[in-house]
Amino acid sequence: MTVDVIMMETIEVKEEEEFNKKKDFVMNHPILYSNGINLDYGDYFNVYETPRGAVSLKWMYENKCSPQNHILDSYMGSELEYDVFPRSTSHPDLFSLVERPADKCTVTSENAMQELCCTAQRYAWGLVGSNSTVARMKAAASKYDGSGFKIDESSPYAELWVGTHPNGMSVLPGKNNMSLKDYVRSNPQLHCGLSTETDVSFLFKVLSINKTLSIQAHPDKKRAERLHAANPSAYKDPNHKPEMAIALSDDFEAMCGFRSLQDIASSAQKHPEFVTMIGVENAKRLIKTASSSYTPEQSRDMLQTMYHHYMSLPDEIISVHLQSLLGRLNSLGYIVDCTDELVLRLSHQHPGDSGIFSPYFFNHMKLREGDAFFIGANEPHAYISGEILECMACSDNVVRAGLTPKLKDIPTLVEMLTYKTGQPDVTTGISLDKFTKLYHPPVPDFAIEVMDIPPSQVYNMGKVNAPSVLLCLNGSGVVEQGIVKSINIGFGVAAFVSANTEAKLYSGESGVRIARAMTNVHL
Numbered sequence: 001m002t003v004d005v006i007m008m009e010t011i012e013v014k015e016e017e018e019f020n021k022k023k024d025f026v027m028n029h030p031i032l033y034s035n036g037i038n039l040d041y042g043d044y045f046n047v048y049e050t051p052r053g054a055v056s057l058k059w060m061y062e063n064k065c066s067p068q069n070h071i072l073d074s075y076m077g078s079e080l081e082y083d084v085f086p087r088s089t090s091h092p093d094l095f096s097l098v099e100r101p102a103d104k105c106t107v108t109s110e111n112a113m114q115e116l117c118c119t120a121q122r123y124a125w126g127l128v129g130s131n132s133t134v135a136r137m138k139a140a141a142s143k144y145d146g147s148g149f150k151i152d153e154s155s156p157y158a159e160l161w162v163g164t165h166p167n168g169m170s171v172l173p174g175k176n177n178m179s180l181k182d183y184v185r186s187n188p189q190l191h192c193g194l195s196t197e198t199d200v201s202f203l204f205k206v207l208s209i210n211k212t213l214s215i216q217a218h219p220d221k222k223r224a225e226r227l228h229a230a231n232p233s234a235y236k237d238p239n240h241k242p243e244m245a246i247a248l249s250d251d252f253e254a255m256c257g258f259r260s261l262q263d264i265a266s267s268a269q270k271h272p273e274f275v276t277m278i279g280v281e282n283a284k285r286l287i288k289t290a291s292s293s294y295t296p297e298q299s300r301d302m303l304q305t306m307y308h309h310y311m312s313l314p315d316e317i318i319s320v321h322l323q324s325l326l327g328r329l330n331s332l333g334y335i336v337d338c339t340d341e342l343v344l345r346l347s348h349q350h351p352g353d354s355g356i357f358s359p360y361f362f363n364h365m366k367l368r369e370g371d372a373f374f375i376g377a378n379e380p381h382a383y384i385s386g387e388i389l390e391c392m393a394c395s396d397n398v399v400r401a402g403l404t405p406k407l408k409d410i411p412t413l414v415e416m417l418t419y420k421t422g423q424p425d426v427t428t429g430i431s432l433d434k435f436t437k438l439y440h441p442p443v444p445d446f447a448i449e450v451m452d453i454p455p456s457q458v459y460n461m462g463k464v465n466a467p468s469v470l471l472c473l474n475g476s477g478v479v480e481q482g483i484v485k486s487i488n489i490g491f492g493v494a495a496f497v498s499a500n501t502e503a504k505l506y507s508g509e510s511g512v513r514i515a516r517a518m519t520n521v522h523l
Helices: 016-027 030-034 041-045 057-062 133-145 180-186 188-192 221-230 261-270 272-278 280-290 296-312 315-329 338-349 354-360 410-416
Strands: 046-050 053-056 114-116 119-121 159-162 202-209 215-217 243-247 252-258 362-367 372-375 381-393 399-402 436-439 447-453 458-461 468-481 485-490 494-497 503-518
Touching (some): 133 202, 180 188, 202 503, 261 272, 261 296, 272 280, 272 296, 280 296, 296 410, 354 362, 362 372
Antiparallel strands (some): 159 202, 243 372, 252 362, 468 485, 468 503
């Protein structure tokens, strides 16, 4: 009998005792020996096929399999006997091993990693041409995915989408540009794990921000369902949209959450135009309340009353007082603070927009690379500048408040906001090991790992019981799943990883940095 031998991997055995144990295991294996096969120690790494799939002597040894006909007994706990037999070159799944439980799934041709071709969105607020990381990523990835993408140096590139949202679906070049959604749904248990999900639960993005996005909030799940049912043209899906932003640059800025009553009162005392925005009587009550003790309920009521007044003012009144405010801030010798400076920036980016008053309501945040914060449902926010990773539940529902020509659903917005004060917590992630940081939001939809692997290292990327996507942020390397699948990974390259499959990451000469988004298995 002739046995096809395939080199599976090469390792270095340093301890002589371990070396001899493995050598004896190989050279005295009765099944292979009885078939007249001459073995040496190197055959320890080779793969042989059994009626239940392909196994290596290394796998048998490490799983303490008896060197008898019961090759898989110790793993399966069965009494079945198997004989080694020659590999057929026409065998469709040489490495489809024994049927294992979903949480012990191995890698086969059916669930191996898949390269992705992702969508670049050209929203007006994006960085232009090659200044945009989104554009550079898309162009670099085209060398691998065959998309032929070329950067238009006159066009903005705002977002790169990695996921299954219909407005920016990722596709699989290796499967005739099959959509990622269709691929996942072809075998949801295999690709999504033990959950009942039939789709990827998250949307992963890169954002390149040139000018401030709209003031916005995202509805919770129940409200999203109601909004979608009542107005599907404006609210295109019934899902919520919690988000997490991770700074990729040191110049990332955002507004998020309401300032304290004391800070808002200070702006009212400084700017009479802002008093008109929130209402004169409301301003008097604000100043009185802010100077004494108050309950969270009183704070919420105060903020909702003021913000509703502001959002309900006619454009003509806002325009008059906006011009007055900007005239004073721009006057010679007037000393502006950092909040006033942001108001002036917004006035240049969004001339005449009512949202220019927003910095007097909302916290102004500045983050450095690696800093991150979570944005829950019904929280007002706007990204101002910089470049970020963003992960969210798979939705595109937005309720807008300003700094946009798009629809403003003021009654829904005023009613839905939490009116909590204070900035969201900023995290730099949790170290899982010396190479990987975990960004771990309090929602089940998503989590993010960022792996920074030094040059010429081998890193084991563990399996999780959930689907995930990889996106290379810097450097290069190879991601390998045994001899089943190997992907050359470089800047901008993305891949889908099915649930319960692991991989080895071999970093290149300059190292490699990879972000991995997944369903949140860390809750």
